[in-house]
Structure formats: structure tokens, C-alpha cells
Amino acid sequence: MTPFLQLVLVLAIILFAAKTAAYLSTRLGQPAVLGELIVGLLLGPTLIDLTHMVIITDIHLSEIVAELGELGVLALMFLAGLELELRDLTKSGRVSALSGLLGVVAPVGLGLLVGEVSGMDFSHAMFLGLTLGATSVSISAQTLMEMKLLRSRVGLGLLGAAVFDDVLVILLLSGYLALESGGSGLQILLVLGKMLLFLGLSVVVGLWGLPAITRTTSRLPISQGVLTLAIVILLLYGLAAEVVGGMAAITGAFIAGLMFARTPEKAEIEKGLHALAYSFFVPIFFINIGLNVNLREMNLGVLWLFLGISAVAILGKIIGAGGGARLGGYTWRESLQMGIGMVSRGEVGLIVAKVGLDQGLLSAEIFSAIVGMVLVTTLVTPPMLRAAFRPPRPARPKPAEPEASEPKELA
Numbered sequence: 001m002t003p004f005l006q007l008v009l010v011l012a013i014i015l016f017a018a019k020t021a022a023y024l025s026t027r028l029g030q031p032a033v034l035g036e037l038i039v040g041l042l043l044g045p046t047l048i049d050l051t052h053m054v055i056i057t058d059i060h061l062s063e064i065v066a067e068l069g070e071l072g073v074l075a076l077m078f079l080a081g082l083e084l085e086l087r088d089l090t091k092s093g094r095v096s097a098l099s100g101l102l103g104v105v106a107p108v109g110l111g112l113l114v115g116e117v118s119g120m121d122f123s124h125a126m127f128l129g130l131t132l133g134a135t136s137v138s139i140s141a142q143t144l145m146e147m148k149l150l151r152s153r154v155g156l157g158l159l160g161a162a163v164f165d166d167v168l169v170i171l172l173l174s175g176y177l178a179l180e181s182g183g184s185g186l187q188i189l190l191v192l193g194k195m196l197l198f199l200g201l202s203v204v205v206g207l208w209g210l211p212a213i214t215r216t217t218s219r220l221p222i223s224q225g226v227l228t229l230a231i232v233i234l235l236l237y238g239l240a241a242e243v244v245g246g247m248a249a250i251t252g253a254f255i256a257g258l259m260f261a262r263t264p265e266k267a268e269i270e271k272g273l274h275a276l277a278y279s280f281f282v283p284i285f286f287i288n289i290g291l292n293v294n295l296r297e298m299n300l301g302v303l304w305l306f307l308g309i310s311a312v313a314i315l316g317k318i319i320g321a322g323g324g325a326r327l328g329g330y331t332w333r334e335s336l337q338m339g340i341g342m343v344s345r346g347e348v349g350l351i352v353a354k355v356g357l358d359q360g361l362l363s364a365e366i367f368s369a370i371v372g373m374v375l376v377t378t379l380v381t382p383p384m385l386r387a388a389f390r391p392p393r394p395a396r397p398k399p400a401e402p403e404a405s406e407p408k409e410l411a
Helices: 003-027 032-043 061-082 086-091 093-117 122-133 138-146 153-180 185-219 225-243 249-260 266-291 300-327 332-341 346-358 364-389
Strands: none
Touching: 003 032, 003 061, 003 266, 032 138, 032 266, 032 364, 061 138, 061 225, 061 249, 061 266, 093 122, 093 153, 093 300, 093 332, 122 153, 122 300, 122 346, 122 364, 138 153, 138 364, 153 185, 153 249, 153 300, 153 332, 153 346, 185 225, 185 249, 225 249, 225 266, 266 364, 300 332, 300 364, 332 364, 346 364
């Protein structure tokens, strides 16, 4: 079988399994994404090892599937931005800033503590904390979109907090790596300058250049011209976020969606990209998370570390991000929803962990435990988020007490 036919077979299996699992998950009252994540785990090396079956000889197949999945998460975050408006997002600025800040500080501090207690040296323990500080809201955004709550107060605050979280984690990561390599504070300022440059350019182009380009494209006799333009801008914003700003590509994709949300062609773009993304790219992304995890490789030592890291990862975000939301004026219930929405680490956590592994700041055992933590936080976030948004049951009325009969007057 040629490499192309092998890819066709694997993609057919992935898409069929993803949609079947999504259907079963929704029938059980859970988000569709939960079913896709679980079936990805079953198709991975933990059980079936789809991309390494006997009939699969292409050694690059798993990389191709992973790259298609990355396009899926870019499309997902673009659509999340497309559902919002910039003025709506700025309304939750104070809550987003506090939640994003404390949502990084709490897990980083707890991760450092766990590392020290586990006997790691300071550099390993600190990098473990930085890994726990990362957040990827693509899972939460998908769940909130399914529940039609992305434009709620919590949804807006969550997306804003994710941007703050991304900026802060990249700053801390870059600063720590600079200090470890003997760099100066000038390097940290350079990283901050690159971020501000990207954010400034992306907003300027989006507010003043994009509407005119979109309007002109819509008048041209080109099939699906506006949709193609949106995909090109989505990819370029993701690329610029990584290359110019040193940030995650998903942040660039989200900002691109925000910019297109202001254009009259928003509905046309959303309809076309939604069909393309959710029929092909997004299911591949969620399945691919499980394809990269092998639970059979975990020994007892790694298992205990994995359990400790996972507990800290979940509690750290709920306490930190939820506490920040509460300080920002959210109710206790909204603060809990905010904290749970920030729990998932996704691809951002894996990216940070991979940097640590490549730099020798994380051992292979710690990296395996972190990969397991990323999977757990990704799996538990959808059902926890759905449960947190479930309306409280009305209190049962107390049974009426029988009225005391008045004594009859004696004649």
C-alpha cells in the first residue's frame, strides 16, 4: 500500500471513530469532545496503536496526522474569536487580568513545591511549575460553544484570561531560559517587545486593513474568495504569533477571528469554515491527543508523580484562576466555572514540556508524567465544565405543617 493510501485509510478510521464517539458521548449527556478524546486514547499506543499497525509502513504518517490536527486547533480558536466582538472581550479586562495572573502564579508555585518535595533540584522543579502554569482553552471553548455559552460573562472572561495566561507563561519561560543560559535582563525585555509588536501589528492590520481587503475580495468573481482570504489570514496570524511574537499560534488564530468578527462577511466565513473544520480538521486534533499517549509505559514511580502533578494542575488552576475571578467581581459560582475552564493544558502544556526536555531541564520520567497530566486535564475539563454550568436544583418546598385546631368555645 502506498504512503498516500495509508494516510487515506488512517484518516477514514479517525474521522469515523471520532464522530461515532462524539455521538455516543452526547447521548450520555457529555460534550462530544470527551468521546473524541477517549477514542483517541484507545486508537493510540495504549491499545491499538493505529499509526503503527502492521500494514502501516510510512514512518512519517503520525507526523502528518499531528500537523493536520494542529490546523484543526487553529481553526477552532479562529471560530471561537469569530463568535465574539472585541468590545465584549474588553469588558472583562479586569477579571481576565486577575484570573490569568493568579491562574499562572498558583500552579507554578504549587508545581515548584511538588518538585522540591519529590527530591528534584531547583531547575527541574521550577520548570515543572512553569509547565503547570500553561493553559489551553481550546477544549473549554469547544465545550462552551456546544452549550452556546461562549458569549456568556464567564466565556468572555475565560478567553481573555487565556490570552493573559499565554503572554505571562511565555514571558516567564523565556526569562527563565535566559537566566539558565547566563543571559541578561535585556533578553527578557526583547521577548516582551516582540510580544507587544505582534499584538500591536495584528490589531492595527485587523482594525484598519482587514475590512477593506475583505470588502474588495467579496466583490471579485472568485469562488469562495472571502472564505479563502479568511483561511490565509488565519494561517498568517498563527505564523506571526510564533515567529514575531514568540507566542502560541493559537493566540494569533484567536485574534484573527476577533478581527473578522467586525466584518459584514462574518456569517459567510463562519458557515464555510465551521463545516470544513468540524467535519475534518478538529476531530483529527482531538483524536491525535490520545494517539501520542502510551499509558502502558508508566511505571510505579512515574505513576505517583503523575497523580501528584495532575492533582496540583487541577487544583492550582481552580484556586488561582477562580480566586482571580472572585477578586474581579464574579460570583462564587462564576469563579468556579472560570477556574475549571482554565484547567485544560492541551498542546500549550506539551509545547512547554518539550522545550524543557530538549533543554535538559526535565527528565524523560517527568516528561512522561506531564504528558499524562495533559491528557487527564484535557479529559476531565469538559464534564467538569458541564457540571459547573448545570442549573442548581430548585429547593424542595417544605411540607405544610398542619394548622393547630382552635379550641371550641364552650357554650
